[in-house]
Structures are given as structure tokens and as C-alpha cells.
Amino acid sequence: MNYIVVDFEWNQTSYGKGSENRKIPFEIIEIGAVKLNEKRKEVDRFSRTIRPKVYKKLHYITKELTGITQEELNVSDPFTYVLVDFMLWCGKDYTFCTWGNMDLVELQRNMKYYGLLDLLKGPVKYYNVQKLFRELCAHDTAAASLETAVDYFDLPKSEDFHRAVNDAAYTAEIFRRVDREAAKKLYSIDYYQNPQTKKEEIHLRYDSYYKYISRVFDTREEAMADKEVRSTRCYKCGRAARKRMHWFSAKAKAYYCLADCPEHGYIRGKIRIKKDDEQRIYVVKTLRLIDAEKADQLRQMKADVLQKRRERRQKGCQCH
Numbered sequence: 001m002n003y004i005v006v007d008f009e010w011n012q013t014s015y016g017k018g019s020e021n022r023k024i025p026f027e028i029i030e031i032g033a034v035k036l037n038e039k040r041k042e043v044d045r046f047s048r049t050i051r052p053k054v055y056k057k058l059h060y061i062t063k064e065l066t067g068i069t070q071e072e073l074n075v076s077d078p079f080t081y082v083l084v085d086f087m088l089w090c091g092k093d094y095t096f097c098t099w100g101n102m103d104l105v106e107l108q109r110n111m112k113y114y115g116l117l118d119l120l121k122g123p124v125k126y127y128n129v130q131k132l133f134r135e136l137c138a139h140d141t142a143a144a145s146l147e148t149a150v151d152y153f154d155l156p157k158s159e160d161f162h163r164a165v166n167d168a169a170y171t172a173e174i175f176r177r178v179d180r181e182a183a184k185k186l187y188s189i190d191y192y193q194n195p196q197t198k199k200e201e202i203h204l205r206y207d208s209y210y211k212y213i214s215r216v217f218d219t220r221e222e223a224m225a226d227k228e229v230r231s232t233r234c235y236k237c238g239r240a241a242r243k244r245m246h247w248f249s250a251k252a253k254a255y256y257c258l259a260d261c262p263e264h265g266y267i268r269g270k271i272r273i274k275k276d277d278e279q280r281i282y283v284v285k286t287l288r289l290i291d292a293e294k295a296d297q298l299r300q301m302k303a304d305v306l307q308k309r310r311e312r313r314q315k316g317c318q319c320h
Helices: 060-066 070-074 079-090 103-113 129-138 146-152 164-177 180-184 220-224 292-319
Strands: 002-011 027-036 042-051 094-098 124-128 188-190 202-205 210-213 242-251 254-261 265-275 281-289
Touching (some): 002 164, 027 079, 042 079, 042 164, 079 103, 094 129, 094 164, 103 188, 129 146, 129 164, 220 281
Parallel strands (some): 094 124
Antiparallel strands (some): 002 027, 202 210, 210 281, 242 254, 254 265
16 A cells, blocks of 8 residues: 655636636646555655646746746646546555645545546545644644644755645655654645435544545535534443533534533544535534533524624614
């Protein structure tokens, strides 16, 4: 099994907000990748620019950031040719590695636009090297830039950042320095190709939290009425955790609850309502063990929400 450490550069509309193609807001113009074997030793590289079809004019920010020129893109092959070559280069047995969680989303969105999504079956398991660095090396909750991680390991900056193959190479060097066994427990799932049926729903159990990705629903109300969506079983022992505070809406697309496992204590539940490209509803739920202080903070959050609702109702009554 190989690791494909990949990075993409993309272009966007040069004509301002509202002029983008909603099916492909970012068009990939460069693919760079480093192939590592099972021992995380580099065995090959892939680097190709792509002639854009949707946003033919190179955005000035993209040009300044990457150094890619319009002339370079004009003589490049189109996405369909380069993508097929890239997937053949990847081989059959591999796992993607990326810096952050956006690259695979945009890859699949571009593939879908060009009718090539069947070449990459999803949901896609991958390693988010930024997440691995944050949790295993920097021990920080804040997202770190690629250059920050390069500096952390005191790696030589022999190549410019923001060219796809260079960023892929830097990411590969960081991935090689992350503890192998710890990294295996922190794999990620990209759910751009989200579950469509109950059987396809995703249940991920990590040491510190649990994540569930639901099938699609017609409405938010239907999703929130589903038994599996609302459940709060303890991910450590599998026992039912008693609800101390039922699901409540604190933000436009987020719900929270508080449960209590007899063995492991308080569990915070969080539900985010998502929409896929077809505007269908699905749910991403996380369950995480918390201490008494954070449980009190959650109770206060609900109290604040209820107070604001009362104030809005009172204001509405006064207006009438």
C-alpha cells in the first residue's frame, strides 16, 4: 500500500462574487503529488499543470500566490487528460494524504463536473497531515500553516511554497515525521460523496471522540426526528447515556445536547446540518467526553438561548 501525498492549486472567477459557476467554484489548474511506500519512503512524483475550461483567465491572486502564468496554462493538457493520468499513476492500493481538508473536496467536485467521479469511490479515507501535526506534534487546537510545520521541524525551504508538487513534498516530509501508530488512529473520512442509505452511514470511533455521518434526508425536521441521529450512546463502553439536556438549537446549523454515561461521565453531543451539492440534507454528529466545567458551560449556553428567545417573543408582543 502506498501513500499519495497530494496538493492542488486552483483558479476562480476573475469577475467578482456571483459570477462563479456554482457547480465548480474552484477549478483545479495544477496537480502535484509525492508517492510514499509503506515505509513512507519517497518512490515517485507527479507534477502537471492544467488548461482551464471554466475560468480561462488566471485570477491575479492565483498568479501572485503560485507563480503560474497564463502562457503556462494555455499549453497544458485539459483536466480530463491530466486527471486520468494522475489516477493511473496513483495505482490501485493507496491512501491519500493532504494538508487540510479542502483538497479532496475540490478534487471530487472537479471530477464530478467533468463526469469522472466514478474513478474515485467515496467516502474517501485519508490522512489530514495538518490535523496529525496539530494533535501529535504541536499539541494545539489552532490550524497551522504548512510553513509553520516546516519551521517546527526545521526543514530546509529549498523550494517555493504554493506550487502543488512543492507543497506536496513539504507535506510528505512532515507526514514522515509523525508517529506512525498514532497517525493510524487519527485517519479522516471525506464525505463529499456522502452516504445515501442507512446501510452506508458512517460510524467513526476515535480515542477522544465519535463521529457519525448520516444518510440523506428530505428536511432538517426529518433528520432531527431520526432515532440514530438523536442517540447518545457512550462511544467508550457502548452503554446508553442518559440525556441530561435534550437537543437544542444554538446556531443556525448546529444542535447540542448533554448526556451522562454511568461509567465515563458527561458526553457533549453536537449535530451539524449539512447540504450536499444537490441541496439534500445530511447530518454530521460528534460525541465527546467533557468535564463538569464544560457541562456547566453547555447548560449556560442553553439558558442564554432560551433567554434570547423569550426576549424576542416579548419584543414581538409589544410591537403588536
